[in-house]
Amino acid sequence: MTDTLRSPRRHAIATLVMGLLGATSLSAQAQQDGIVFTSWGGTTQAAQKKHWAVPFTAVTGITVQQDGPTDYGKFKAMVESGNVTWDVVDVEADFAAKAAKDGLLEPIDYSVVPKAQLDPRFSGPYHVGSFYYAFVMAFNKDIYKGKAPANFSALFDTKTYPGKRTFYKWSAPGVLELALLADGVPADKLYPLDLDRAFKKLDTIKGNIVWWTGGAQSQQLLASGEAPIGVFWNGRVHSVESSGQNVDVSWTQSLTAADVLVVPKGSKRKAQAMKFLAYAAGAKGQADFATDTAYAPVNLGSKALMSPAAVKTLPDQFTKGQINLNMAWWAENRDVVAKRWYAWQAQ
């Protein structure tokens, strides 16, 4: 039955068996020079396919197969077994930093990828920016009539804003930062994160937290009023708004982070993968993707190619009170934080 199939034990076995067998159907089907692109599924990957993969194939003749969702366990298993079937993978920035340290990534060939055009905040020796997003506080206007929350402290004010709050479930940059900001830590003093203080603050609303594990679930929680307030990926709220739901975003504080594109170590189609990165991070690919998703481009030349209306929706229009999540700190402390995070959640 599906549950056991998806169970982690099987999952681990599946990845190991992949290593044993030395091939998956996917790579068997992949043409000689075609590449496999892996991302998170949903509306985001659909946009990546439409604005990056399809035009890239039209220009270069290199086919791009879609796979997903991104899975760090699989990623590691592939590299370890030397049987790498993914060529370009969309990952979170803190994972990229750790994977580079662990030797799981190929260095980016900047003779092919146009480094000068890229926002230096989101690209580095082993990764190229994919898109940049903000964690934003959003709320259901049907439930909080005329009481627009001003900043993250609203999340901890259950008197004025009763009901469940929803946050990202996994250990990742974002929730700890907003707890500290709500507790009065100045934005420029956030790092290194004071974990004790953050968890203590989160304890005050622990019984009112519902965790979302993926974008679709977060949209459902917000739109249904199950959790009338919470912190979301800005693109997901944008699409809830676009569908005519009565929700609003509070941009007074937002936390920016980026997804990045990496090439797993041992990819058999490195040259083609670099060409794909050059297109995906190029001005046009980034502009088209940003217009479609309301996630901001990582290419400095993209905004010139976008309509003013589309530019208005991007997270980089709201720099007042905006905080860049510190990925370097996270890469260093990823495991320590994760341990404490999951231990705290389980209590």
Add this chain to the structure above:
Amino acid sequence: MPTDTMTATLALPAAAAPPRRRSGLAWLTPSLALLALFFVLPVLSLLLRSITEPEFGLQHYAELVGSWTYVKVLYNTLLVASVVTVVTVVLGFPVAWLMAIMPSRWSRFLMGCLLLSMWTNLLVRTYAWMVLLQRTGFINQTLMKWGVIDEPLALVNNLTGVTIGMTYIMLPFLVLPLHATIKALDPAILRAAATCGASRWQAFWLVLWPLALPGVASGALMVFVMSLGYFVTPALLGGASHMMLAELIAQLVQSLLNWGLAGAASLVLLVITLGLYALQLKLFPAKGGQHAA
């Protein structure tokens, strides 16, 4: 699965059985080989990692036992599996019993309902429960409309939600073996009990229940063991503080990349499961032809 083609494609090195002696083992060889290659071997390699990664030793096991978090996850796992098993038996027994005594047209209909739910995608069923149970969901809305409650009940993201969702998914796994057991009983025994002056309750507790017990036990074991390794439903319907072992292993494998610890946690799960199985064999030794109708 046609075993002959399997052997052909796999070109198994296993010795073919002497053609005319149809021993059970020969028929089993292809499936055993398949299991060894695709199940036993990878599982062993994962378990091996638990004592070799990052260095040789039992540090992962020490961490599992020594960490309050992991102990609590183990406790959650056993608690949820126990609660789900008990509720499933309580709800499932009457269904199995009804199916056994009803006219066959009706019992076929009931069986059809059971199987239909079993064949529906698990994620769909889990999300359906989410929609029904949530604060703004159908159940709470209806109860509030009728004035039964003023505040929505917390039916999801907690133990209640996990129990409801998992019980629903597990029911067929109890009802099917139990139904087979009850069906094999001679209905005359209950009449005989009544003739001898037993009340309905006595007939049930003293006659039917003991005879059905092997079926209950095998169904309950199946439900309990499957619940132990359950992943999707508790992850979606439970709260973060009710994490179960399977979800923890998934987290260790997929996001923390700590495969040594994941292997250790998997071994714990495996040992509990095999222990329970051994216990069942001890309590209810398999008798040949027990299910022969």
